[in-house]
Amino acid sequence: MSAIALKAYRNTAIDARCETSNKRDLVIMMYDAAIDAIKLARQHALRQEKRSVSASTSRALSILAALRETLDRHQGGSVAEHLDDFYQFLMRRLVRAGGLNSTDDLAECEDLLGQVHEAWAAITPQTVGEVNRRMFVVYS
Numbered sequence: 001m002s003a004i005a006l007k008a009y010r011n012t013a014i015d016a017r018c019e020t021s022n023k024r025d026l027v028i029m030m031y032d033a034a035i036d037a038i039k040l041a042r043q044h045a046l047r048q049e050k051r052s053v054s055a056s057t058s059r060a061l062s063i064l065a066a067l068r069e070t071l072d073r074h075q076g077g078s079v080a081e082h083l084d085d086f087y088q089f090l091m092r093r094l095v096r097a098g099g100l101n102s103t104d105d106l107a108e109c110e111d112l113l114g115q116v117h118e119a120w121a122a123i124t125p126q127t128v129g130e131v132n133r134r135m136f137v138v139y140s
Contacts, residue, residue: 024123027067031117034063035110041097042106050101057098060109064091086116 041056068087071080090109097105 023070024120027070028117028120030063030067031113031120034060034067035113035117037063038094038106038110038113041094042103042110045097045101045103045106048101053101054098057094057106061091061094064094083116086112 037056037060041053044052044056064087068084071084073080073084090113093105093109096102
């Protein structure tokens with residue numbers, strides 16, 4: 001399969017998953033993508049590939065910014081506020097990591113985001129409706 005065809009297949013598969021997923025699943029997918037981008041940035045940092053580190057950290061930053069935009073700080077209360085603070089912390093750390101080519105900062109971001117990813121994954125299907133209702137802005 002050519003690289004172009006493979007990319008088109010992946011994009012189609014991701015689009016299909018997004019259309020059929022609930023908000024919890026979409027957040028988990030975004031965490032997966034951010035973690036993958038951070039892992040890639042760390043690999044580039046180990047090889048001193050500064051442009052590639054910048055590109056990968058920029059991808060992770062974009063995902064974290066999108067995650068922040070989904071939060072409903074009024075309905076979500078302190079949990080949404082803490083997630084917002086967490087995302088901002090990660091963003092500051094990623095900017096620093098990109099500037100310093102710091103594998104330690106990248107590893108810390110990957111670890112922390114992985115822990116929160118596990119917490120989201122532990123939300124049961126029975127409680128996902130309440131999480132969706134209380135945590136996220138609903139766009140019509």
